[in-house]
Amino acid sequence: MKVLTGAQMREIDRLTMEAGIPGLVLMENAGCRFVEFLERNYGPLDQHRIVVVCGKGNNGGDGLVIARQLSIRFKPRSLDVILAYPPTEFKDDSATNWKMLQVTGTRVTRTLEPRMRAATLVIDALLGTGLQGPARSPALEWIREINGGFPGATVVSVDVPSGLFDGGESVRAADTVTFTAPKLEQVVPPTCDRVGRLHVVQIGTPLSLMDKSPEYWLNVVEPRQFRRLFEPRPAGSHKGDFGHVLVIGGAPGKGGAAAMSGLAALKIGAGLVTVATAEEERRTVTALAPELMTQSIGQDPGGKDVLAIGPGLGQEPDLAGVAQRLFAQSALPLVIDADGLNALAGTAFHGPGPWRVLTPHPGEMSRLAGCKTTDIQADRVGVARKFAMERNVVLVLKGQRTVVAFPDGRAFLNPSGTPAMATAGSGDILTGLIAGLMAQWPDRREQAVLAAVWLHGRSGELGAAALTEQSLTATDLIRYLPAAIRETQA
Ligand SMILES: NC(=O)C1=CN([C@@H]2O[C@H](COP(=O)(O)OP(=O)(O)OC[C@H]3O[C@@H](n4cnc5c(N)ncnc54)[C@H](O)[C@@H]3O)[C@@H](O)[C@H]2O)[C@@H](O)CC1
Numbered sequence: 001m002k003v004l005t006g007a008q009m010r011e012i013d014r015l016t017m018e019a020g021i022p023g024l025v026l027m028e029n030a031g032c033r034f035v036e037f038l039e040r041n042y043g044p045l046d047q048h049r050i051v052v053v054c055g056k057g058n059n060g061g062d063g064l065v066i067a068r069q070l071s072i073r074f075k076p077r078s079l080d081v082i083l084a085y086p087p088t089e090f091k092d093d094s095a096t097n098w099k100m101l102q103v104t105g106t107r108v109t110r111t112l113e114p115r116m117r118a119a120t121l122v123i124d125a126l127l128g129t130g131l132q133g134p135a136r137s138p139a140l141e142w143i144r145e146i147n148g149g150f151p152g153a154t155v156v157s158v159d160v161p162s163g164l165f166d167g168g169e170s171v172r173a174a175d176t177v178t179f180t181a182p183k184l185e186q187v188v189p190p191t192c193d194r195v196g197r198l199h200v201v202q203i204g205t206p207l208s209l210m211d212k213s214p215e216y217w218l219n220v221v222e223p224r225q226f227r228r229l230f231e232p233r234p235a236g237s238h239k240g241d242f243g244h245v246l247v248i249g250g251a252p253g254k255g256g257a258a259a260m261s262g263l264a265a266l267k268i269g270a271g272l273v274t275v276a277t278a279e280e281e282r283r284t285v286t287a288l289a290p291e292l293m294t295q296s297i298g299q300d301p302g303g304k305d306v307l308a309i310g311p312g313l314g315q316e317p318d319l320a321g322v323a324q325r326l327f328a329q330s331a332l333p334l335v336i337d338a339d340g341l342n343a344l345a346g347t348a349f350h351g352p353g354p355w356r357v358l359t360p361h362p363g364e365m366s367r368l369a370g371c372k373t374t375d376i377q378a379d380r381v382g383v384a385r386k387f388a389m390e391r392n393v394v395l396v397l398k399g400q401r402t403v404v405a406f407p408d409g410r411a412f413l414n415p416s417g418t419p420a421m422a423t424a425g426s427g428d429i430l431t432g433l434i435a436g437l438m439a440q441w442p443d444r445r446e447q448a449v450l451a452a453v454w455l456h457g458r459s460g461e462l463g464a465a466a467l468t469e470q471s472l473t474a475t476d477l478i479r480y481l482p483a484a485i486r487e488t489q490a
């Protein structure tokens with residue numbers, strides 16, 4: 001699903017209206033979809049005490065539609081509209097809706113009366129995509145009231161939690177019902193933490209307006225993109241149909257990392273997995289899973305379909321040289337992680353053509369890109385995208401909301417994951433999942449990478465729910481992988 005900036009959303013709205021769909025219709029649809037959401041998730045609505053806080057722009061206009069629809073269709077126990085600005089400031093479609101609301105006799109005030117503090121639902125229609133910079137007075141005071149002034153209420157935001165802006169104060173919503181497409185601030189940290197559950201509803205904007213244009217290059221990962229990868233296999237399948245992964249890593253004392261990558265590749269369905277390690281680590285590998293084959297680290301990688309280089313590889317110059325050579329010369333697709341990335345850092349590497357998937361965490365990314373970790377974290381999407389395009393690689397920048405950037409300029413944000421996954425070996429599992437899926441799906445490698453990233457995060461969420469955030473360890477991700485895979489078929 002596409003993600004839009006506020007400016008892109010305004011442009012799409014403009015094009016929609018230019019195409020002949022009136023703004024008033026869009027606003028009515030927005031309000032109706034929002035009320036339907038409330039009915040489904042918080043119904044029966046006649047049991048609620050509802051306060052709708054409206055700004056003076058079109059977001060406030062949506063709030064006026066919501067109040068009118070609630071009043072006509074549901075008769076809540078109480079319904080109050082608070083106007084943050086004098087009603088004379090409403091313009092165009094919002095002004096029209098102001099007139100229409102008055103016909104319903106709904107109670108409207110400019111101040112918060114003490115009885116309203118007993119509200120059970122607060123609708124935040126103060127500021128939407130028209131926000132410029134951090135929220136200012138008087139909207140700012142209303143944001144604070146919405147967050148702290150209604151102790152028993154659930155806050156549901158219209159389109160965007162009002163004031164959502166990195167470095168600004170905003171509403172902290174339980175749910176956000178957004179129109180047409182997710183907006184950038186709703187899906188990237190730190191602002192994504194204030195959105196609550198995000199629901200995208202359609203209000204009549206033709207999605208074709210953004211489908212084709214390369215200008216709309218940012219997306220969120222959704223399981224429906226890759227559900228085909230987990231459909232039942234043909235009855236006559238054999239292990240040779242599902243690819244052979246070779247994991248190269250496991251220096252002395254680090255065999256576990258390579259073994260975990262190998263196990264993850266097996267558990268995501270690769271037909272065969274071999275792990276190449278230091279001689280003394282080969283038993284660590286087979287002890288973790290007897291299904292894994294082993295070979296020595298210097299042995300020819302021939303006969304494999306995908307190579308995963310780096311888990312526990314260590315920093316021996318010889319091994320760094322192996323990683324650099326394979327990166328530059330191998331005709332096979334490669335996944336490169338950990339010490340494999342450190343081997344590339346500081347060299348002027350450029351993807352030679354066959355798939356090169358790099359999976360850095362922010363620290364590794366800082367070494368690859370030669371900049372500070374704080375600069376990367378300040379613009380994760382921008383840094384990842386630029387790097388993928390310049391170096392002709394697929395870049396998987398790990399962290400909260402992992403970014404997957406492709407060399408053609410498209411990027412995807414992954415919504416799944418939990419801080420429980422900040423634990424040793426979590427990255428080794430991801431490397432194995434990516435390699436294992438790429439080996440099975442040589443014609444669907446993009447979907448394979450996105451699926452691996454999503455499943456990794458979702459397994460973490462399911463595992464943390466069962467085991468606690470503290471007790472989840474990397475191999476638990478593999479235990480919860482089947483449940484995550486099943487969700488893609490739901
Ligand atoms: N065709 C459209 O444009 C549609 C727009 N819709 C709604 O309209 C919203 C966008 O409407 P608008 O562009 O009118 O903008 P908003 O309603 O988001 O806000 C604009 C108002 O906020 C004020 N403002 C801007 N920055 C501020 C700041 N930092 N602090 C305090 N006040 C600030 C502006 O002075 C302006 O009065 C969307 O989020 C959506 O809810 C929907 O009705 C659907 C159709």
Ligand SMILES: [K+]
Nearest residue numbers: 124127160162
């Ligand atoms: K809002």
